[in-house]
Amino acid sequence: MTKPKIGKYIPIGIIILFGIYLIWGVSDRNEKLTELKTYYTVGKIIDYKRGAKVSPSWTYEFYDGEKIREVSHFMDDNFSGKSDSDWKPYIGKKFFVKYSAIKPLYNEIYLDKPAPDSIVKCDKCKFEKIPTE
Incomplete structure (x- = not known):
């Protein structure tokens, strides 16, 4: 029985976190520029x-x-x-x-x-x- 290698999931996790950060930043900027x-x-x-x-x-x-x-x-x-x-x-x-x-x-x-x-x-x-x- 072999253990799954976690090392290959780390880059994928970093990319997903970076994508979430970018989406949050753009939506935050748009929100601040449309508010009162x-x-x-x-x-x-x-x-x-x-x-x-x-x-x-x-x-x-x-x-x-x-x-x-x-x-x-x-x-x-x-x-x-x-x-x-x-x-x-x-x-x-x-x-x-x-x-x-x-x-x-x-x-x-x-x-x-x-x-x-x-x-x-x-x-x-x-x-x-x-x-x-």
Whole structure:
């Protein structure tokens, strides 16, 4: 009678735990960005990075009511495969950023909603919804 080898189940267990952790993280982020305690502010794109093996990402900064945060997020599919000349016009531009008041690291930048000239200098303002002007 042979005993089953536990060693082959350990990698499978680690993969399953990692998958559960990823699913929890995504659902937690989505929950925090859809709850009532979210705000909008003006964020500024300061850089972009693209690598050979990773997806390109934007680096932007915004004020969350306590401090200025600098974060990176992967670009959406509209920018994949584009050249540097397509990305450079976004550097220094300001767009609206939505963030969770409870966990400001949960945030997203709206590249389709540039900040209007009337509030572009309002870096430390926060809004309950995106202002129209």
